[in-house]
Amino acid sequence: MRPISQEKVDQVVVQLRNGQSTREVAKNLGVSLATVIRIRERDKENIPEPKRGRPAKVSSGTKRVLARKMDTGQLRTLRDGQRYIRATTGVEVNLTSVYNYIKQEGLKAYAQQKKPHLTEKQIEARYNFALEHVNWTVDQWKHVMFSDETLISRVGPFGKKFYYCCPEHKHLRAQPVQETQQHGGGKMMLWGCITYYGVGDACWI
Numbered sequence: 001m002r003p004i005s006q007e008k009v010d011q012v013v014v015q016l017r018n019g020q021s022t023r024e025v026a027k028n029l030g031v032s033l034a035t036v037i038r039i040r041e042r043d044k045e046n047i048p049e050p051k052r053g054r055p056a057k058v059s060s061g062t063k064r065v066l067a068r069k070m071d072t073g074q075l076r077t078l079r080d081g082q083r084y085i086r087a088t089t090g091v092e093v094n095l096t097s098v099y100n101y102i103k104q105e106g107l108k109a110y111a112q113q114k115k116p117h118l119t120e121k122q123i124e125a126r127y128n129f130a131l132e133h134v135n136w137t138v139d140q141w142k143h144v145m146f147s148d149e150t151l152i153s154r155v156g157p158f159g160k161k162f163y164y165c166c167p168e169h170k171h172l173r174a175q176p177v178q179e180t181q182q183h184g185g186g187k188m189m190l191w192g193c194i195t196y197y198g199v200g201d202a203c204w205i
Contacts, residue, residue, distance in 0.1 A: 079095065
């Protein structure tokens with residue numbers, strides 16, 4: 001095969017350095033694919049790696065908005081994210097893709113904590129209690145007994161639910177909490193207590 005001119009070699013190098021694929025360069029300049037590959041190998045330290053795989057279905061801007069909505073709790077589940085992408089872009093993506101999008105934006109999955117539903121009045125009362133006792137000493141807390149109950153459910157769901165947010169927002173959002181109902185059938189309630197001096201008896205209520 002007849003060698004190509006230095007000017008043509010320089011054109012090949014420029015287009016490769018601009019991110020075009022070897023096939024695109026060969027077609028643009030009318031040279032063989034083997035020649036372009038050989039030139040690329042000689043100058044590979046100055047040429048970016050070729051892009052591989054299919055182009056993304058969703059733009060980087062849509063991924064950022066999706067991640068922000070998941071992080072703030074406007075979207076709660078991967079299926080919510082899937083619906084959001086469908087509604088805004090008309091593109092169908094699977095749940096794995098949604099998870100990969102928000103992972104690329106720095107979000108992680110965390111299991112929701114189960115907490116009882118609280119009214120505004122109960123929330124305010126708990127907050128005021130915390131303010132009143134924030135400066136208590138260890139000796140003062142020695143005179144306090146902590147009690148709690150646990151529910152053993154015969155038929156209730158025990159599976160975990162997940163939420164998605166940036167690690168620095170893990171404890172600042174409402175979506176980490178999964179509300180629970182305190183009454184229902186098919187369950188057994190156990191009550192117990194603990195003090196500075198040890199645990200109390202477990203009682204079947």
